[in-house]
Amino acid sequence: MALLGRVREKLIAVLNVPNPSRSYDASRHCVCFWGYDNSREITFMVDDAMLRNLQPGLGTDERSVLGAFDEFREKVLEIANKQYVAGPQNRYSIS
Template sequence: MTLAFPNPSRSFDETRNAVCFIGHDGMFQVRFFVEVEALGTFGDYPGGKETAENAYLSAFDALRGSIQDAASKAYARERRNSYTLTSTGFR
């Protein structure tokens, strides 16, 4: 089977400082985390934590296509149940 992303939901994982989203390979779920540095949006936000989280999620939404492409490539190289995508994965 191939990796698909039928569910557009995503969330911010404060512990990992990354946006989390889910892919599916048939009936198997595959978790992906995109580090905020890979989104190009990191640093201090005047509005605090909530503003930063919204900025990360908006950046993810704007880059969703390339993020899902990178996730598919990572999954094709080595099939696991969890991945962390870093900025080097988008070069």
């Protein structure tokens, strides 16, 4: 799904996240996941500090951070959909 329709002559972009894959980037302290707008791949990086806001006391190891992401996945996807705007940008940071 890429475009739903027109609202006041603006195209509405729809982000599709069909794959539950995610990875932890220890050097950036974030969880990365990917969504698609038509054939364009969009990268999202979720700062581990943001996940700590959702789950106080979250550990700093990869397993803990990925577990928190999985637990709050729907909330993170909701935030990603609100941030995403169709256009040339293909990387978003959620913090």
